[in-house]
Amino acid sequence: MQKVIEITNLTKIYKNERGIKDINLDIYKGDVFGFLGPNGAGKTTAMKIMTGLVTPDSGRVRIMGYDIADEFELAMEKVGCIIETVETHQYLTAYENLKQLSRYYTHIDDNRINEVLHLTGLLKFKNEKPRKFSLGMRQRLGIAAAILSKPEVVILDEPLNGLDVEGMIAMRNLIKDLAQTEKTTFFISSHLIHDVELTCNRIGVIYNGRLLNVDTTENILTSYATLENYFVSEVERNGRI
Known part of the structure; x- marks a missing residue:
């Protein structure tokens, strides 16, 4: 191994x-x-x-x-990571936050941004700003950022x-699916x-x-x-x- x-x-x-x-x-x-x-x-x-x-x-x-x-x-x-708290640009939308992050990589396009928003259940909130998000939604955005580059x-x-319970189940399934x-x-x-x-x-x-x-x-x-x-x-x- x-x-x-x-x-x-x-x-x-x-x-x-x-x-x-x-x-x-x-x-x-x-x-x-x-x-x-x-x-x-x-x-x-x-x-x-x-x-x-x-x-x-x-x-x-x-x-x-x-x-x-x-x-x-x-x-x-x-490596992708979240340590302690999820940091976001509060006045950019969820999509714009990930777009900003994507500039650090050469292989990330809009399709990948939409894919991770979908995987983390945020696609329908892509044009909303994290300052309006619940703690759980901010956590989802952090996980989307952590997996954006396909680390x-x-x-x-x-x-x-x-x-919430639904979010926990979704994240567990996402983690296990990516590992598999x-x-x-x-x-x-x-x-x-x-x-x-x-x-x-x-x-x-x-x-x-x-x-x-x-x-x-x-x-x-x-x-x-x-x-x-x-x-x-x-x-x-x-x-x-």
């Missing part, structure tokens, strides 16, 4: 002593990997390092074989935040255990900045009734480190 993301001995400790400690993780092509942990566990810190927004104290991240620190542009060339790797920090049909690799952080269980094929549990365990969803659900049971068991077994 082709390694798409390689995280080695990754550590970042802030002054308040929170952060991540010695994380090692490999993500393979076509994975929908769920980074599962409570708020403050270190998920966003790890993802900020993965996307070059934060410098680690030690350790390395490689994406598509390229080191984030030394070969940033090559590492990020085929090989998509990194999403809490992508289902603000979505285009072999897009997803790295998704979430504290929503049920959604991780339904979306991801591999899961890593992070707690207090430490990666407790990584396993396939299939293996986990063979041994545990639900992912929630597994999560509680892992946290208890590791003694709430």
Whole structure:
């Protein structure tokens, strides 16, 4: 299996002593990997390092074989992401926001913009401005932007935040479909255990900045009734480190 993301001995400790400690993780092509942990566990810190927004104290991240620190542009060339909040141009329409973004790429035309608006359920709102959007609609626009360039790797920090049930189902189906049909690799952080269980094929549990365990969803659900049971068991077994 082709390694798409390689995280080695990754550590970042802030002054308040929170952060991540010695994380090692490999993500393979076509994975929908769920980074599962409570708020403050270190998920966003790890993802900020993965996307070059934060410098680690030690350790390395490689994406598509390229080191984030030394070969940033090559590492990020085929990556789409949402980290923390979705940022949009409030006075441009949904379509114009994506049109603006498309200028960074040579292969994105109006057909692709309309395609991602359709995929994320925003096509009928393409001429509306995000300042009028609900949180869920802004999240959809962020996901449309993240997949616009047909990236090989998509990194999403809490992508289902603000979505209603219908929106969650639609996004789950979109993620699984892209992983299956285009072999897009997803790295998704979430504290929503049920959604991780339904979306991801591999899961890593992070707690207090430490990666407790990584396993396939299939293996986990063979041994545990639900992912929630597994999560509680892992946290208890590791003694709430």
